[in-house]
Amino acid sequence: MLNANWKIFAENGRDGYHVPFVHQSFLGYASPPQPYVLFGSGHALQRAAWARSAVGEETWLKTTQFPLTGLEPGGGWIANIFPDLVVMARGSVVEILSQLPLTYDETLYEVRVIGLVGDTEDARACRRLAFETWLQTQQPEDRASMENQQRGLRPQCISNDHRLRSQAPGRGARDRIDLCCRSDRAGKPLIRSRSD
């Protein structure tokens, strides 16, 4: 469960600017800039590449020994299919992320990691390690970033904002027609609603 709006999730996959600072623990030095194409339909496609120096030599060899057809070791693609699907193919593993909006600030997303029919146990272990090494590390970093963005959208002194679809309906928001109005920090009303 992600405590953020689905649009933040969708945007995250299309935004290359957050990578150097949100993923500094790993990706900041491991993912050199790659060609990125944003289509008018909302779909996006980006080349991915990983520096061999980002992980130890042993890990590099273990995670690249069963490359998928057409992919360079450590290389691949990130395909964002608007609005709810991200496919990441990297070296020896493919990850599919899908999302389901539940409420304005709750999004259920699923992660599927796939291999090939007929994979041996060694190949499966390689793909699992590749996922854990190259892909899974991003998720807690992106989650924190997206949930912080959602919190940042919350108004500090307005209990009902039409842009956020009555995010605090419990405090009389449904009775208020105008943008309503608690009070500022000094207790002084900001905007009075018609019901006050």
Ligand SMILES: [Fe+2]
């Ligand atoms: Fe990210």
